[in-house]
Amino acid sequence: MGQYNLNRILSPRKIAVVGASESTGTIGNALMGNLLAGGFPGELLPVNPKYGNIHGRIAYRSVQDLETGIDLAIIATPIQTVPELIGECIKKEIGGAIVISAGGKESGAEGLRIEDEIRKAALPAGFRIIGPNCFGVIRPGGKLNATFADGMVQPGNLAFVSQSGGVCSAILDLALKEHIGFSHFVSIGSMLDVDFGDMIDYLGNDYSVKSILLYIEHITNIRKFMSAARAVSRVKPIIVLKAGRSPAGARAAASHTGAMVGEDDIYDAAFKRAGIVRVDTIQELFDCAELLAKQPRPRGARLAIITNGGGPGVMAADFLARNGHEPAPLQAKTCADLDAILPSCWSHNNPIDLLGDSSPERFRNVMEICLRTDEFDGILVILAPQAMNAPLAVAEALTGVMQDNKLPVLTCWMGGKSIEQTMKYLNDAGFPTFDTPERAIQTFLHVVSFAKNQELLLEVVPKLTREVVIDRNMVQTFQSTFSEDGFLPEHAVRQLLSAYGLPVIRTETAGSSEAASLASRSIGYPVAMKLNAIDIIHKTEVGGVFLDLRTDRDVRSAFQAIMQS
Numbered sequence: 001m002g003q004y005n006l007n008r009i010l011s012p013r014k015i016a017v018v019g020a021s022e023s024t025g026t027i028g029n030a031l032m033g034n035l036l037a038g039g040f041p042g043e044l045l046p047v048n049p050k051y052g053n054i055h056g057r058i059a060y061r062s063v064q065d066l067e068t069g070i071d072l073a074i075i076a077t078p079i080q081t082v083p084e085l086i087g088e089c090i091k092k093e094i095g096g097a098i099v100i101s102a103g104g105k106e107s108g109a110e111g112l113r114i115e116d117e118i119r120k121a122a123l124p125a126g127f128r129i130i131g132p133n134c135f136g137v138i139r140p141g142g143k144l145n146a147t148f149a150d151g152m153v154q155p156g157n158l159a160f161v162s163q164s165g166g167v168c169s170a171i172l173d174l175a176l177k178e179h180i181g182f183s184h185f186v187s188i189g190s191m192l193d194v195d196f197g198d199m200i201d202y203l204g205n206d207y208s209v210k211s212i213l214l215y216i217e218h219i220t221n222i223r224k225f226m227s228a229a230r231a232v233s234r235v236k237p238i239i240v241l242k243a244g245r246s247p248a249g250a251r252a253a254a255s256h257t258g259a260m261v262g263e264d265d266i267y268d269a270a271f272k273r274a275g276i277v278r279v280d281t282i283q284e285l286f287d288c289a290e291l292l293a294k295q296p297r298p299r300g301a302r303l304a305i306i307t308n309g310g311g312p313g314v315m316a317a318d319f320l321a322r323n324g325h326e327p328a329p330l331q332a333k334t335c336a337d338l339d340a341i342l343p344s345c346w347s348h349n350n351p352i353d354l355l356g357d358s359s360p361e362r363f364r365n366v367m368e369i370c371l372r373t374d375e376f377d378g379i380l381v382i383l384a385p386q387a388m389n390a391p392l393a394v395a396e397a398l399t400g401v402m403q404d405n406k407l408p409v410l411t412c413w414m415g416g417k418s419i420e421q422t423m424k425y426l427n428d429a430g431f432p433t434f435d436t437p438e439r440a441i442q443t444f445l446h447v448v449s450f451a452k453n454q455e456l457l458l459e460v461v462p463k464l465t466r467e468v469v470i471d472r473n474m475v476q477t478f479q480s481t482f483s484e485d486g487f488l489p490e491h492a493v494r495q496l497l498s499a500y501g502l503p504v505i506r507t508e509t510a511g512s513s514e515a516a517s518l519a520s521r522s523i524g525y526p527v528a529m530k531l532n533a534i535d536i537i538h539k540t541e542v543g544g545v546f547l548d549l550r551t552d553r554d555v556r557s558a559f560q561a562i563m564q565s
Helices: 006-010 026-039 081-089 107-126 166-179 194-206 222-233 247-257 264-273 284-293 311-323 332-339 358-371 392-400 416-429 437-457 472-480 491-498 515-521 553-562
Strands: 014-018 044-048 074-076 096-099 128-130 135-137 144-147 156-164 182-187 212-214 239-243 277-279 303-307 378-383 409-413 526-528 544-549
Touching: 006 128, 006 135, 006 194, 014 515, 026 044, 026 074, 026 144, 074 081, 081 096, 081 107, 081 239, 081 264, 107 128, 107 247, 128 264, 156 194, 156 284, 156 378, 182 194, 194 222, 212 284, 222 264, 239 264, 239 284, 247 264, 264 437, 277 437, 277 544, 284 437, 303 311, 303 358, 303 437, 303 544, 311 378, 332 358, 358 378, 378 392, 392 409, 392 416, 409 437, 409 553, 416 553, 472 491, 491 526, 515 526, 515 553, 544 553
Parallel strands: 014 044, 014 074, 074 096, 096 128, 156 182, 156 212, 212 239, 239 277, 303 378, 378 409
Antiparallel strands: 135 144, 135 182, 526 544
């Protein structure tokens, strides 16, 4: 249903809390407490037959006793009661519900049956549901904290949508520590109705949202997700942490959300095609959130590295190189400007090594030079605490010139206890802080990849001729070729695609190293070689794949290696 009625859930004026309570330690009590503490300006209507008043508000015995036209119902009662409650909400013309209740499809067949009942009641009426088995929703701009979490994030321009309540609570806690603001903070749980495609579509049309972060365990409607992501990625970065890469992770995700997860390579390709930036860890997701929330987006990968230690500068350059980049070269004028203010033994290159005895003024002067040139897309400042400089004094000297700049500035104050006060100062001042150069650069490159993804989004697949010719006889012959597991040999897959008129690369089958050599010369180098065995699906894991083979010797060696493996 896309964006339909989502505004009544995410920007409600009247909220009914079904299962509200005053009992300490209950979700119903935490929900009411957070809504009140957050300063929700609308009307709160607690529903619980056990109480006459809850948190100073008249309690209703049931949903049937409520007035019509309420925007949002927050349901925190046992999952078995939810189908009937949804029916009552629909009769009262309530716009939608956040179902906190757990015990749906993730718990087994009975939970799946209950979710089917909820869906049958809600879908025909256009009744929107976030959840079940979710953490809730926070929208700081509307003073809405419809969760059972501790704390309220400050307003900002980041939107975060997660399938996991646990990840939500972790990110929330980090956001409070690092002073990161959010426009929306949404836990969508089992996605009985509202899914990632709906949320991307909605957030993409909200002017207060500048960037979108997603924690995904599985995607329900792939077509809707891809359509929404491709449209929104043209104007706003979408950063994804997709769990379930390994078989063990996939099993854990299935038990957590009751969903099956697909082959990870398929997700990887889909994300790239949709213009999405993918990260690998919660730390990377949070680091990207911090950079996007606090600094301008980089236009490219030209990074200036300012450091008072040669070792950290080398570490930063090495990590850039491992990721296919080099520190941006210094132009002659920039070198001349730096020569005028630095000791003669400075590095005369990027990384710009200011030497160990660098004063706060030296850091500030070099920063001013780097900011006024157009040679860089971002700046990383690394400080290794030494007896000759005070970390806090350097930070204070830099913040004045770093404010309101057009380039993203990342800070890496290395050390432990001696730099705690400085890290807090930089966070308060709005600068992303990192404890290692590698972590800072990884974050920078993740955000840089957004610009590259936008270029990919502009690529158009060539049109096929309207006259598609299908070789039906060849297609029918493949019916007997499938294995018991439903797989086709790889060479047969390409023949089948060709039978349907789809273009494929040339592939030959070879039974000896000599035949492989002859086939390679006929195709033209370079070539790839892959084991042709229908009973081995993941061929890389058994040493059955060799790429970029450029000579007869390479081909013969690869063939022998595959046979030995």
